[in-house]
Amino acid sequence: MSTETLVERILAADDAPALSAADAVHGLLDDSVIDDVAAPLGVAKAAEFVGLSPHTLRYYEQQGLVRPARNASGYRAYSALDLRRLVFLTRMRLSGMTMQDLKRYIELVDHGDNTIPERSRIMFDQRARIKKQLRELTLALETTEYKIRAYGGHPDG
Amino acid sequence: MSTETLVERILAADDAPALSAADAVHGLLDDSVIDDVAAPLGVAKAAEFVGLSPHTLRYYEQQGLVRPARNASGYRAYSALDLRRLVFLTRMRLSGMTMQDLKRYIELVDHGDNTIPERSRIMFDQRARIKKQLRELTLALETTEYKIRAYGGHPDG
DNA sequence: GCTTGCCTTCGAGCGCGCTCGAATCTTTAG
DNA sequence: CTAAAGATTCGAGCGCGCTCGAAGGCAAGC
Numbered sequence: 001m002s003t004e005t006l007v008e009r010i011l012a013a014d015d016a017p018a019l020s021a022a023d024a025v026h027g028l029l030d031d032s033v034i035d036d037v038a039a040p041l042g043v044a045k046a047a048e049f050v051g052l053s054p055h056t057l058r059y060y061e062q063q064g065l066v067r068p069a070r071n072a073s074g075y076r077a078y079s080a081l082d083l084r085r086l087v088f089l090t091r092m093r094l095s096g097m098t099m100q101d102l103k104r105y106i107e108l109v110d111h112g113d114n115t116i117p118e119r120s121r122i123m124f125d126q127r128a129r130i131k132k133q134l135r136e137l138t139l140a141l142e143t144t145e146y147k148i149r150a151y152g153g154h155p156d157g
Numbered sequence: 158m159s160t161e162t163l164v165e166r167i168l169a170a171d172d173a174p175a176l177s178a179a180d181a182v183h184g185l186l187d188d189s190v191i192d193d194v195a196a197p198l199g200v201a202k203a204a205e206f207v208g209l210s211p212h213t214l215r216y217y218e219q220q221g222l223v224r225p226a227r228n229a230s231g232y233r234a235y236s237a238l239d240l241r242r243l244v245f246l247t248r249m250r251l252s253g254m255t256m257q258d259l260k261r262y263i264e265l266v267d268h269g270d271n272t273i274p275e276r277s278r279i280m281f282d283q284r285a286r287i288k289k290q291l292r293e294l295t296l297a298l299e300t301t302e303y304k305i306r307a308y309g310g311h312p313d314g
Numbered sequence: 315g316c317t318t319g320c321c322t323t324c325g326a327g328c329g330c331g332c333t334c335g336a337a338t339c340t341t342t343a344g
Numbered sequence: 345c346t347a348a349a350g351a352t353t354c355g356a357g358c359g360c361g362c363t364c365g366a367a368g369g370c371a372a373g374c
Binding site: 091130134136151 | 290291293294296304
């Protein structure tokens with residue numbers, strides 16, 4: 001929570017992102033919100049929900065990251081649980097976790113509570129990576145804003 | 158400056174990164190520091206300075222992003238100016254600017270001041286991208302810390 | 315019944331950004 | 345003088361994470 005409010009201060013009152021359609025990954029803080037959506041969702045809707053392509057969702061499934069149920073016709077049906085996992089996966093991917101690490105992590109999840117120590121380690125590493133990226137991005141932001149200032153900052157040329 | 162102090166608060170007093178050898182990209186805020194270094198540098202030293210490989214520096218040159226002078230033997234000699242550009246390039250790359258956009262930008266720089274409007278636009282876009290990434294990373298960080306908390310947070314398994 | 319459109323599987327292909335190997339030249343140490 | 349370390353150019357190769365195309369099944373509207 002502390003982190004959120006701080007970074008919120010950084011990014012608030014700025015070029016409002018205008019998050020239009022279903023961008024769960026960039027908006028949701030409370031996963032329980034997902035229950036409100038009319039799950040289960042087909043692959044297209046689920047993809048739109050997390051901001052990925054249907055292709056990518058099938059790819060994730062093939063890689064063992066999600067296992068949505070199928071309806072009578074063999075179509076994928078993403079439950080609220082599946083959607084929450086997709087949000088998790090997408091956030092981890094967006095923050096630079098590799099497919100390999102993500103696969104390993106999910107594999108551990110599927111193997112019960114005695115894998116928690118290793119999962120914990122993975123999340124510690126992930127946190128360190130994210131913080132490093134935050135540092136790098138902060139420097140890049142400063143550099144960028146320096147340039148904008150130097151150019152006089154005319155947004156429309 | 159405002160941004161820096163805020164994010165500094167977020168990341169301060171944490172797992173100290175132990176920035177050992179020459180990590181200009183992650184540390185320098187004032188480019189003038191570069192003059193202190195004994196420029197010009199050979200490709201290996203320059204690479205170490207920005208945290209890239211010599212291969213990558215040659216690749217950047219081939220792509221037209223830097224043009225270091227050559228000594229009598231044809232070896233690359235990166236001047237302080239070149240090093241500052243390398244720091245800039247590296248920060249932009251680390252913050253997700255594509256090679257294509259970077260090439261375009263440098264091309265504009267090489268074409269004088271009347272290209273400033275377009276350069277300005279590129280930097281505005283870049284800033285928006287960085288801020289989006291910061292938002293995504295922040296959510297990912299929260300998710301990660303949530304997991305760590307859930308796992309009881311034992312760092313050593 | 316037919317068309318439209320979204321769903322399925324499969325394997326191949328691709329764009330990005332390096333990364334490497336080979337052959338050769340230069341500099342430095344002993 | 346010799347050997348080792350590090351520089352050069354060139355083009356090929358690679359790992360990641362998708363991304364796409366082909367061939368076909370299923371559902372709904374006219």
